[in-house]
Amino acid sequence: MIFSISLKHPLCADECEDAQLNNNDYKICVNEAIYELDFCLKTCPPEIGCQNSCYENYTQMLFLCPCIEQESDVFILVIPVYVEKSxxxxxxxSSQISATMNAPRNDYADYAAYALVNGKLHIFGGWSDRTKIARLDDCTLNELTSRLNEERVFGHAALSIENGKKAMICFGDSDDIRKTCEIFDGSTTVSTFAADSTHSYGGLGLYKNQPATVGCNFEQHQKAETLSATGWTALPDHPKRISLHSLVALENQSMLLIGGYYYNGGVSQSGIWQLKDENWNEIGELLQADYHGSAIYIGRSVYYFGYSSKAIERLDFNEETEDLQNIEEIGNQPGSFYYPVLFQTVPNYCV
Structure with missing residues (x-):
């Protein structure tokens, strides 16, 4: 289903009526887009790829013009390994538009985990600074004075907990850090229960409203665990020795495991698995197998941003029981971006 929203304030509706005749800002914007399209087409070599890119750029420019209605009601800010590629x-x-983001360095989001705290996007650790905590304010990633207790370079994960008031950050790439966890409340970090098994690249998700994790890249196991008020306890093992997947909670208390890497066969996975009522079941498949991706649940759809295939896929679930209904490829990432940071936002955010 395609939704339509109006971006115009009621008092400004008249400005968009017959905009092609009466709205100077609209006419200037469209004329600039047409000029750029014409120049692009005329300077293209005889290659269809160049011609197509001209029209794609033209479409992106039109979306920035006043009075152009956006068909979608969902917009996701994607911050990949290089911030300048956001x-x-x-x-x-229907649209994929470059966003202008600011950060202390271009690789600031490289391998960083992310979660919302009090409605604000935060990123944790990563290649550029393994103990950093940064917050997205408007279009800028601002580094906070608070730091992680453990060095988490890659293989770690973050999860919003306690109704979004806090974030839990767990695991990492070396030694006992592969088991450890800490909680950030917006200003300070405190250590919490360590998992019983290592879960580097095992991810974090919610199962029955409790943090959960599955698998491990280094030890290549299939163990799953969940965290309660007294510590971690075992969940049913996943049927495969898997990691590098994405974990997503549904409102029906179940948890999805999407894609990943299977060590028995040494191949990326297309499986969409669901842990529900203490049982794992494969409920569908991605259109393209992938791993190292990121996923976000908005409304009744999961948006999965793949790394190896670059495919962006939307998994649609029905309203009542959240059963998987449809899978559609809605675009491609503009590069092979692993673990991009995802944030639901509004039209034209930082563009």
Missing amino acids: YLQSGDG
Whole structure:
């Protein structure tokens, strides 16, 4: 289903009526887009790829013009390994527009984990600074004075907990850090229970409203665990020795495991697995197998941003029981971006 929203304030509606005749800002914007399209087409070599890119750029420019209605009601800010490559993706695939973001360095989000705390996007650790905590304010990633207790370079994960008031950050790439966890409340970090098994690249998700994790890249096991008020306890093992997947909680208390890497066969996975009522079941498959991806649940759809295939896929679930209904490829990432940071936002955010 395609939704339509109006971006115009009621008092400004008249400005968009017959905008092609009466709205100077609209006419200037469209004329600039047409000029750029014409110049691009005329300077293209005889290659269809160049011609197509001209029209794609033209479409992106039109989306920035006043009075152009956006078809989608979902917009996702994507911050990949290189901040300068950030973009805004529409949920229906109709637009993908470059976003202008600011950060202390271009690789600031490289291998960083992310979660919302009090409605604000935060990123944790990563290649550029293994103990950093940064917050997205408007279009800028601002580094906080608070630091992680453990060095978490890659293989770690973050999860919003306690109704979004805090974030839990767990695991990492070396030694006992592969088991450890800490909690950030917006200003300070405190250590909490360590998992019984290592879960580097095992991810974090919610199962029955409790943090959960599955698998491990280094030890290549299939163990799953969940955290309660007294510590971690075992969940049913996943049927495969898997990691590098994405974990997503549904409102029906179940948890999805999407994609990943299977060590028995040494191949990326297309499986969409669901842990529900203490049982794992494969409920569908991605259109393209992938791993190292990121996923976000908005409304009744999961948006999965793949790394190896670059595919952006939307998994649609029905309203009542959250059963998987449809899978659609809505676009491609503009590069092979692993673990991009995802943030639901509004049209034209930072563009």
